[in-house]
Amino acid sequence: MDQHHHLFDVGGAHVARLEDLRLIKGEGCYAADWKLPNQAHAAFLRADRAHAKIVSVNTEAARKAKGVLGVYTGTDAFSAGYVKPLSMLTFAGKDGMKARIPDRVVLAHGRVRFVGETVAMVVAETALQAQDAAELIEVEYEELPVVVAPESALADGAPQLHDNVPGNLAFEQEAGDAAAVAAAFAKAAHVTKLKLDCTRVAPSPMEPRACLVGYDAGSGAYTIHVPVQGINMMRMQIATYTGVPDDKLIIKARDVGGGFGQRSIAYTEYVALMIAAKALNRPVKWVATRSEAFMSDSHGRANYITAELALDKDGTFLAMKLDWIADLGAYLHPAGPVSPMRNPVTCLNGVYKTPALFGRWRVALTNTVPVSAYRGAARPEIAYTIERLVDESAAQMNIDPAELRRRNFIPPQAFPYKTPTGSVYDIADFPGVLAKALKLADVAGFAKRRADSEKRGLLRGQGMATVIENSGAGMFPKDEIRLEVAADGNITAYSVSHSQGQGHETTFAQIIGDGLGIPAERIKLRQGIAEQGLIGNHTGGSRTIVGAGTVCSIAAKKLIEHATPLAAEQMGVEPSQVTYANGVFQSTESERKITLGELAAKKPLTVTGEGKFGSTFPNGCHIAEVEIDPQTGVTDVVSYVTVDDCGTVINHTIVEGQMHGAVAQGWGQIFGENIVYDPETGQLLTGSFADYPMPKAGWIRDITIADHTTFGTISPLGVKGMGESGCTASLGALANAVMNALRPLGVPPLDMPLTAHKLWQAIAAAKKGH
């Protein structure tokens, strides 16, 4: 790769984000900001019980209410045929098992299976009228027994959610070598076993979902304004759900207020709005409240893992085995079960040369909100599992946790490294990453700091996580970027990989600008323009810089190649006599020059770059230090260090911002965020920001961030991706730090969320000798 590409903003040059100006002036355009002439408004009536037969739905009063244009129920949705969502769980499981995919009528038909399920839709002239009328709908239910815990759902005699999902088991798979693992455990000097709950959380991007659907009776086309991570992913899912062909589905989005996986789904509300828009021949708009968001946006994580690590007497890892239950909620979101079935297998050995691995995975259905990807999509869960095992093993065997890691790292000279489950890690330097983190975190000075804390009556702990995750590969056949040169020399770039805050308008412009030798400010990125018809992945799985980002560079090169003969023609010379630099073609034989803009003024100048990429593996080490007040159980994170290898860094400011946000989300999950259902009734007990503790300003005062780069070999830019690594590493680092603080008291391993209440109780119990 070109040496000058190594670090785009090396030397501290700061590129201000090109998308910021409109956003700081209140000129962004989010989903609820769209308006269409003559638009009507929808409200949804949602199930207020977790599992019940629908005996009757009386809509008479609602239909007569002021301003009401239409009321739609499961009967309408069923007769429209909007019954079968897309499933990406198409691979075979244990003994060739095929996934059992339940139907999901977009308005519940015959039965409701979780609190918040869409039961009826009212459309009226105003949003308030629709809401008022929805309250007039009378639903008679016959209650059914409820199951909210996935282990209970898989047990004999559990309430059954779907006829085609016996035992509530939607899928089961195994991976690895069971015999090799059994043999290794048989000769192990030490076995560490942990039961680890990766709790259910609410992704909670700050922009509530919203959708505005227009219908053109002449062409039969729907225009759907909706928050997305990519328009193609949304279109594919809606097309599958409705049978409406791709070319009749025009997905539109501009600014998207956060994503974290939650935006990658065609929700039932979006599809139901299509029924009304067509029936009324008017645009219909719906804006979710936050209360609706908690009970209908996809939840995340919800993986429950029993894990065992076998070691020899020197601490060499011999084998690991897992029994993994993924709670997917009442129905399967398109990619929901794919994340916990695939990503943990891809990185099952983590950063270690553990020779034997085996796992069993089961997908359970419960009377809860359906679960899907949340920042990391089971990468944090497998990393958390491994790193908790490693730290517990270090403590139990009295080996320094960094030393135990070093003994088991895949060595730098082993790359590309084929893992026991068949992944190929392209390149990394785990000992180098660890060494840098140990230094930045002043691990050598920890004992003294711990003693100082003790003098102040506080329990100090330090924890680390050394992790790896897969990024890059996508489900669409390729990623495309189109470049269009205007007569003034400015360039419009088109992409379907949509930013939800990641700053693509800046980083893509930097890459294209670098390729063409022109300032980033002269390149305007337009995302999600359906009319361009581009192929490409959505933004998810930390892949966009590897896919669309790399293609920005390819497209820039292609533009120069494409334009060189055109420039030669204009200048009356041979293409071989033309050089290009900084937006200008120049003849080597004469004084003649022509700029990109001048060339574009003669005739349209457009190219489409493309590329397809496999997996690459960002990795890193995070070290957290905490102080716990035993009087209150409150944990203060007093230091947090990240050293990451995300390959080439395009824009350090943006990379650091991603790290801040992802670590905050990890902190949120470890110390408080937790979706709770009442086990008897299936009622959601954490249905608002009053009950669900989002991280707030002041959760930490600073994070020390550094990179330790090896250049990825999958992208010619050397990039690896980094949007999720902060979540992947922080769960383990923070939990290990807390356990490190509490272990001397005899506190046994605790599960997230490590709330003050839980820690206080654990400390109190330990002091009593329980």
Next chain:
Amino acid sequence: MAKITLTVNGEKRSAEVEDRTLLANFLRDTLNLTGTHVGCDTSQCGACTVHVDGRAVKSCTMLAAQADGADVLTIEGLAKNGKLHPAQAAFTECHALQCGFCTPGMIMTTAALLKDHPQPTDDEIVHGLEGNLCRCTGYLNIIKAVKRAAELQGK
């Protein structure tokens, strides 16, 4: 229905509103000032923060009718004569926004915070941002931006 007259971003505006109309919805739906965002329905997130008679107010906690006669400033009116407010300039300079959805509320809160505390301490900043949620940034750059805004304002 209530007839209200108020000043919004320096302009007199009159309208008939339903009694239950929230100020946030009035600004967004009636006046089409969509820079004020609504991120929750329990007054926790602060995305809808505006200034009413010079004080930061979550516009989802107030009826439009209660703002009758008031002077309301929204994010659209914060920049004066084409010049960004120090809070706006500081937010972009410090990369204190990612998706941008919470940003108008954060900036309006910051602008009000700096009136009370022209040189805020870390604790005053953290306390001042207590009512504003952000899911993207982890707040570190927002805190930096508030400090930077104080510097810019002092210049």
